[in-house]
Amino acid sequence: MGLTVVSRSGHTWRLTEQIGSGSEGFVYGVDDARPLVAKLVPDPPDPETYRRRVARLVRQRREPRTVGLLSGTPVRLAWPLVPVRTAGGTDADRVDGYVMTDMRHAYQPFAHLLTTSARHAFLPRATWATALRAALALARLLGDLHAEGYVVGDLTPDNLWADETGRVGMADVDSWQFTDGRETFPGRMRTPGYTAPERIGAPAGTPPDTASDDFALAVLVHQLLMAGLHPFAGHPADGGDYLSYDDNVLHGRCRLADPASVLLPRSVPPADLLPRRLTELFRRALANARRRPTAAEWAQALAAELAPGRLKVCATGPRHVHTVERPWCPWCDLAEQGTDSYPGHPQEEQ
Template identity: 75%
Template structure:
């Protein structure tokens, strides 16, 4: 494609293919023996401010708080490694700024693959509800650690997340986070419909840990309910559906009130959730929001030995022991199967795996 980026020290990378795009930037594969990609933003609202933000994040990569976040394998955070700009006239209006970061595809697949039955079978054939539970815990642990180190994600959403077949989770788009560097605050500005806390919808309120915790609850619900958004559904009073954000603002949520929304018959049964997890959802959407650390603790407890059962009919149907019969078989009888059998001729990676 002929696009080249250059660092402040003069190192050049040739970009190959565009592999993703978002509200502000584009991500390109990098020609390098290491697993790297480059994120570029062509017209940030304030070019100098964006470059300063990236430079500060690159500098924080060496701080103890960030070193802790980047420890372990696989690396869970696609942290900016070096600032770059497109080669050419530095003053040109279309020059892009950005950074080089780790290619998360080396260890993960897009998070959205865990939320779709068709994608799970195709990309993560070993994934069961136990995998979703593990991913929910891993996401809560990661967010709790980010908050403990003073970072706020602000634009937490599936498109910024990564997962693998063991339920491990990673995050990218660090440049949109809210953080401090010395006394300077770098505010978070981005928000995404359906993944925004009610106090930030339609206003200018900055993100904080509590707004992240709201979206964490949304994502955990989607993981455990096979992609179903907790505020999905047409208004139960017969009114017109406007948007997920409208349902959020008006409290239309099946977890809080089953009559507030109308869901298709094929939706997963609401009672498939463990009681203590349902309590957290009700608090997150209608009361005092549980923090990410509490989510991590409760989800870990639901993965403890003896807390999961395997369906006697279909071994891919894993569920909580609190449910005396299989909720996924109930769903299948109504016309859908969130964890269908692996197609004939392909290996079923769930066999022999411990719960």
């Protein structure tokens, strides 16, 4: 493809294949011995503000609050390492962006945890315990970001990564909301199905807050623990047409918050596979914005469900894991109906 990017100091990188794209930009491989990729944003609403946003994030990487967030292995955040622009052409033709860590060297796309086929193909040893650990890792990461003054604003599977042990990473740092000195860089993005009800229909540019992040966190934790099922999935029980997740959000159509509000196929995981402690958090998160649990509350509750003695392994196979609160295996029930969310046999583990 022949694209080359250059930093302000004059260092150049040759870009290889395009490996991803989103609503704002494109991600390319980088020809480098280190695991790096480059994100380019062709048409930001305000190019000068975008360049300043990236430059401030690069500088903040050396500040104590960010150093702590970036500690540990593997790194949890694909933080901007250096601003770059495409080389050649006129100044108006050049595209801004940045170089960051390639999360693929340590993680799989987060969405691989949310479907049976992808789990089986890419994360074959994943169980419900893996989903719990991923939910806990995500809640802790989000809580750490909030504690340091960052708001993700557009938390979705598309900007998350996970591995087979349940560790979680995050990308698209350049879209976050944060303050640097006296300047606030607002979050702009929102994704249907992961937008808090108070932000749906709000004017463009309405800034997110930590509570809107906490709503998206609850949706993602539900998807992890319910084998990919969105908490606002379902056909309106009143006979109306299904329009979208956001329409269900606005009308409170949610099985956990109001079981009579939606119709779901029998093939979805039963609501009672959740421990009572988590069920109560979901009801608060999805039905009442004023009582929405924080990321720290989710982390505390999820850690408790991973404590010794809280999980049971089904006798049919090591990938059928469930809470001890349930007297029999929910995954076996689903498998008998032809939908095994965690397929496998004991001999495969040997």
